[in-house]
Amino acid sequence: MDINMAEQRVKELHDTLNKYSYEYYVMDQPSVPDSEYDRLLKELNEIEEKFPELRTPDSPTQRVGGAVLDAFQKIRHDTPMLSLGNAFNEADLRDFDRRVEQLVGHSSYSYVCELKIDGLAVALKYEDGLFIQGATRGDGTTGEDITANLKTIHSIPLRLKKPLTMEVRGEAFMPKQSFIALNAIRDEKGEEPFANPRNAAAGSLRQLDPRIAASRNLDIFLYGIANPGPLGIAAHSEGLNLLDSLGFKTNKERRVCKTIEEVIAYVKEQSDKRTKLPYEIDGIVIKVDSLDQQDELGFTAKSPRWATAFKFPAEEVVTKLTGITLSVGRTGVVTPTALLQPVRVAGTTVGRASLHNEDLIREKDIRIGDMVVVKKAGDIIPEVVSVLVDRRTGEEEEFHMPDHCPECESELVRLEEEVALRCINPQCPAQIREGMTHFVSRNAMNIEGLGEKVIAQLYREKLITDVADLYTLSKEELVKLERMGEKSADNLLAAIEASKQNSLERLLFGLGIRHVGAKAAKTLAMEFGTMDRLKEVSEEELTAIHEIGGKMADAVVLYFDQPEVAELIGKLKASGVKMAYDGPIRTILAEGESPFAGKTVVLTGKLAQLTRNEAKERIEALGGTVTGSVSKKTDLVVAGEEAGSKLEKAEKLGIDVWDEQRLMDELTK
Structure with missing residues (x-):
């Protein structure tokens, strides 16, 4: 078979195999037995082995799995994938x-x-x-x-x-x-x-x-x-x-x-x-x-x-509550958890369920030994719905929260207007471990391979005492850990090194500042740009930002006032962790100082020079607000190629419309 014959046969096999695959996997109506598909696939693979230049990315042979990857690359979606x-x-x-x-x-x-x-x-x-x-x-x-x-x-x-x-x-x-x-x-x-x-x-x-x-x-x-x-x-x-x-x-x-x-x-x-x-x-x-x-x-x-x-409504089942255990979170909150006789709920076996706090235990009169009704909230999180009081035997025991932290023995306190008990010892081992686990999590510094168990091992072996110590770990120290081979150690060190380049908002979220979630961390990073600027910010400057309330402002100022925080940030900076925001810093402008200040902007159609997210970030950095739909409240529509119904609606409402070049001219002034 020469190259021309091979090329013709490859095309025939592509068409035939794709047809059979569509019938089998999409239409659920196979027209040939599996053996016939396998025979043709084998023939195609043999031709491609002989003529590698005929192997294309859409070949049916490319579905069997290729080379092992070192890691997954990150991809920024052109259009966000929102939840419902x-x-x-x-x-x-x-x-x-x-x-x-x-x-x-x-x-x-x-x-x-x-x-x-x-x-x-x-x-x-x-x-x-x-x-x-x-x-x-x-x-x-x-x-x-x-x-x-x-x-x-x-x-x-x-x-x-x-x-x-x-x-x-x-x-x-x-x-x-x-x-x-x-x-x-x-x-x-x-x-x-x-x-x-x-x-x-x-x-x-x-x-x-x-x-x-x-x-x-x-x-x-x-x-x-x-x-x-x-x-x-x-x-x-x-x-x-x-x-x-x-x-x-x-x-x-x-x-x-x-x-x-x-x-x-x-x-x-x-x-x-x-x-x-x-x-x-x-x-x-x-x-x-x-x-x-x-x-x-x-x-x-x-x-x-x-x-x-x-x-769909959560499935409810009955089981026995055999005990209550306590855990200490990264903010010091002590949470009681019910230990259950294992039971199947909504497709999984459940042996534990959160009880949230002592007030809930009192409100539902939950006792150790009770038969309880359990469900999964949203089909995900197990919770105790109620107690079957009529099935009590008299041997059930009431539960009382302790006065001291189950991890470090410090006295527990209940802060004003809170139902939770807290350990306020900043050196509590449980809080340090939980804080480190949060620091490396996907929405924070996103260090793959550093799960809860590895963090606990590192802390137990005294290889880390705070998050900055993660950046001083060596391969020699890691390979001594249980189930940590050389390749795993190399991958982990590479992930730690890569996290140094994260934008400031990830670091801020990872630090676990009270009341500062991922969205607030992004706002702070956009507003102030660098960690050095943020450390000096006043409560008045913070509350001047629309998204920042008094509680959050107070928590941010209090956090950066602590000497140990200054020491921690100094260690992170010395290790090469990035202390600046990747995107454009938002400029607080009065209306008139920028063509976008105080304006509501809609982007539509394809942009050639920027992605939608890049354009959105740059407009918002200049005081504008970008929304997804055109209405009477819209001030400006930027129309790229193939703009559709949004452009038509803007023209009907008499809204100002710019092309992409006009947008770029204004952004680069």
Whole structure:
């Protein structure tokens, strides 16, 4: 076979194998036995071995898993992957409908109802029809590149039926049968079984060896297009139909509902069918169908106003409360936890449940030895709902919180207006360990490989006494730890070194300043730019910022006034940890000092010179506010290429419209 014959045969095999794969994995209607698919795949692989130049990224042979990765690369999403607001009952659904009606006026509207697949949200990018990149949702703004693992999912097309450039979003999941089979294999090997299909899917897609993901029989349902405007579709339901036509797998249980009554009927119907499905679902997603109306409804800071997720009621079970143990958190709060006779709840075995504080124990009259009702809040966090008082035997024991810290024996205090008991000893070992675990967590310094157990080991061996000591660890010290080989030590040291380049907001959040969450840390970093500037800031300067309240301002000033904090930051700086914000520093401007000061701005269409996030950050740094929808309150619309309905609406309302060049001119003045 010469190169020309080989090229022709490769094309034929691509077409045939893709057809068989689509029939089997997407349509669930195989037309040939597995042996025929395997025979043709083997033939294609042999030709590619002989003519490597014919092996393309979209070849069916590329689904089996390639080389092992060293680490996952971070990817910033062009359009954020926002979470949805929740509805837990019929009243919540009617409230959602009322809000939609108020915001869209008397215009008619309809909803698309879809099953909420219990898996891992992912984003897939295609360029000229070719699958080029796949990422996890991550924190909604930044995810991880898991392209190699996603290629192993056969229901993801490596090449679309049309040469479109687009980004789609979906939920990767593990079917129930695959989950049962996987846990059976793990049980045979003496390995810990996965708790549920969602954890199994997430764990599979975050393996550095794609061959592991390939062996797990994962699947996916696509549920949306990231930027549907340029594709000329007017409704979410049209977008799902387009995905079908391009070769994607969508969930056929979806339904367009014209009224909230139809939505409620659909929810009840699917709730009854839930256990019979071949995959896990944990609710129903309800979206306004019209894309123009979605734009009109816009977003809150965390979620779209045009969608909600109905969560199925939590499963409740009865078990015995055998004891109560105490833990000390990073802020010193002492939390009681119920020890339970292990019981299956919503798909996992539960042996512990948080009791929050002593007041809750008194309020519910919880005693050691009680038979209690347990559920998972939001199908995730186990909690004790109530006590079955009529099943008491008289042998149950009342529980009283101690006067002293269970970890360091310091006296516990209850601060004014708080129900929690706290240990206020700054040298409490439990608080130090918990603080370090928070420091290395994903939303803080994001040091992979430094979990709770490794932190505890390092602290126990006196290799670290504070977070700054992490940056002085050596390979010789690490390899002496239990289960820490040379490669693991190298990877951990590389992750620690990489974290030195994190932007200031991650460091601020990681330091665990009271009342300062991830969002507030970003605000402080944007406002003041450097750690040196922030250390000197006054309470008055802080409260002048719209997002910062009195309690937070007081906590920030108090934190930086402590001598031990100054010493800690000095050690971090000496180790090379970055002390500055990566993005543009926000400038507090009076209206008129900048064309964006005090203005509400909407970005629409494709920008060539900046990403949407970069443009947003730079506009907000100059005093503007960037929102997602055009309304009478919008002051300015920046329209890139292929701007759609938002541009049309701006022109109808007489809103000032700039092209990208005008934006760049103003940003670079």
